[in-house]
Amino acid sequence: MLLEKFKIALQYCTPQHGLSRLVGFLAASKAPWISQTFIRIFANAFNISLDDYQADKFSEFKSFNDFFTRALKQEARPIDSTENAIVSPVDGEVSQAMPITGDSVFQAKGHDYSLTTLLGGDAENAKPYQDGLFSTIYLSPSDYHRLHMPCDGVLKKMIYVPGKLFSVNQATTRNVPGLFARNERLVCFFDTEFGEMAMVLVGAMIVASIETVWAGNITPPRSKRSFTWHYKTDENSPERIVIKKGEEMGRFKLGSTVVCVFENNQVEFVESHVAGTKVRLGELMGTRCQ
Incomplete structure (x- = not known):
């Protein structure tokens, strides 16, 4: 509980918009040494699979943003057709x-x-x-x-x-x-x-x-x-x-x-x-x- 409150307190002190601008800049970068490094770290940390997605390999994404907003295969999420x-x-x-x-x-x-x-x-x-x-x-x-x-x-x-x-x-x-x-x-x-x-x-x-x-x-x-x-x-x-x-x-x-x-x-x-x-x-x- 104390650790949780400490993490919340840090958010009040953190320059939220400045940090977001920095991350946004890095996420948009198409330099392979930036994009592919971040994609690999992120995919490993969150155990992300591409089974449901149109891309077959992580190397297909030009930037971290492309990876993060990756498109699903058409059949991956059927839409419920129940009336109303x-x-x-x-x-x-x-x-x-x-x-x-x-x-x-x-x-x-x-x-x-x-x-x-x-x-x-x-x-x-x-x-x-x-x-x-x-x-x-x-x-x-x-x-x-x-x-x-x-x-x-x-x-x-x-x-x-x-x-x-x-x-x-x-x-x-x-x-x-x-x-x-x-x-x-x-x-x-x-x-x-x-x-x-x-x-x-x-x-x-x-x-x-x-x-x-x-x-x-x-x-x-x-x-x-x-x-x-x-x-x-x-x-x-x-x-x-x-x-x-x-x-x-x-x-x-x-x-x-x-x-x-x-x-x-x-x-x-x-x-x-x-x-x-x-x-x-x-x-x-x-x-x-x-």
Whole structure:
């Protein structure tokens, strides 16, 4: 316990953004003596196999970022086709999956945080999700790091929220109040057949980049102020962005967390989707409320 608290204290003292910039520079390097060295060390440390991935050899990756965001084989993650199904958007571990109490989201024992703050600070953006449902999924360093859609969605809006870069592992989640509403994050709002849905891509210590398929690299460079993008949702608009269930919507270059938020009385999680369970992309996560 003392060691855990010491590690948390170090995070408060560490120049989080400076360290992340340095790691980002090294992760993007295509110099073989840098990229291949880091890839081999990382793969050995986390026992990573390429069995599920398109690349056959680690030497095929030009940079550590290429390795970290490696693409899956098409058949590696079948997408659940159950009627009215919502699927896991990632490989990872469920940190929490439960109802939202008003504007309060449960983080860990003794720690709640504000839904409004998580979604960018505007109460109107948070209003549809009050008393709704959320799932927080942690992506460990060894996991697949592309994010996919849990259901069909039409993109409405995206908000970049600057913030800290605390680690998002279990120890930090237990000890840093309001962690997910304090860290840098990207909030994507969708219209779906299950009502409105928000996907929050939470940055963390040494996360080199957050990207989406429609806008490319969002961060870095990092900003000290929030940015909002609005998107066309008219069915006749050629600029309308529609992403189908199971299709890629974004990626992390180095690991982090995604929080999926749903409206009240629209979705119910399956019994297996609970805190502490491992999930894989495409597995059944929830269904429409009966």
